[in-house]
Amino acid sequence: MKQDLNLIAELREDQGKGASRRLRREGKVPAIIYGGGRPPRMLAFDHNRVIQQLEHESFFSSILTIKVGDKNQAAIVKDIQRHPAKNRIMHMDFQRIVDDEKIRMKVPIHYLNADTSIGVKKNGGSVSQLITDIEVSCLPKDLPEYFEVDIAELDLNQMLHLSDIKLPAGVEIPELAHGPEHDHAIVSIHVIKAVSVEDDVEDAADAESAAAAVPVGDADGDSDKT
Numbered sequence: 001m002k003q004d005l006n007l008i009a010e011l012r013e014d015q016g017k018g019a020s021r022r023l024r025r026e027g028k029v030p031a032i033i034y035g036g037g038r039p040p041r042m043l044a045f046d047h048n049r050v051i052q053q054l055e056h057e058s059f060f061s062s063i064l065t066i067k068v069g070d071k072n073q074a075a076i077v078k079d080i081q082r083h084p085a086k087n088r089i090m091h092m093d094f095q096r097i098v099d100d101e102k103i104r105m106k107v108p109i110h111y112l113n114a115d116t117s118i119g120v121k122k123n124g125g126s127v128s129q130l131i132t133d134i135e136v137s138c139l140p141k142d143l144p145e146y147f148e149v150d151i152a153e154l155d156l157n158q159m160l161h162l163s164d165i166k167l168p169a170g171v172e173i174p175e176l177a178h179g180p181e182h183d184h185a186i187v188s189i190h191v192i193k194a195v196s197v198e199d200d201v202e203d204a205a206d207a208e209s210a211a212a213a214v215p216v217g218d219a220d221g222d223s224d225k226t
Helices: 018-024 049-055 120-124 174-178 195-211
Strands: 006-011 028-035 038-046 065-066 071-082 089-096 103-112 128-129 133-138 147-152 159-160 186-190
Touching: 006 049, 018 028, 018 089, 028 049, 038 049, 038 089, 049 089, 103 128, 120 128, 133 174
Parallel strands: 006 065, 028 089, 103 147
Antiparallel strands: 006 038, 028 038, 065 071, 071 089, 103 133, 128 186, 159 186
């Protein structure tokens, strides 16, 4: 079920680092919106509201509605700058959406039946998710919220690739247009090799013995001759 991904914005005319710092002190997030054949506009959002919306995975892969006064603008997130140490959003970039223009977005992949897959349940393997999202190209109306990939039949030493993702009508994976060598693996099942403590001790002892057997000077490529 899709979330109600609305953000209420206010227009701002002030620019620069000083203006952005003032907005952050007021509990707001400075932002910019561009594209759609129109000039960029400076915006500001309520920080707490943004944090709430960021909890939804679909926020990053959905068409958002930005409300400014009595006007609505469809947009997608292009960039989010976060504070390196605090749970604080420093700046956001949005791109306007035009209905008849294709967009590129990263869409998350949900892997189904990992615990009950043949390679895990019957043969003791472990699932390795090599890719958790993938960039797609489509019209805004065709943008999927996520992809579901069922790995119930995947066995040991098997993997699925980008071309195994079932795409809705109108959705493409641009990476696949570059040739078969770009059909990257997305998930695999393999056996985890267990290493015992005894093996670690023996390997360390062997390494120690080998080091002790090296004559003085060999490390420099010149043994000591007297």
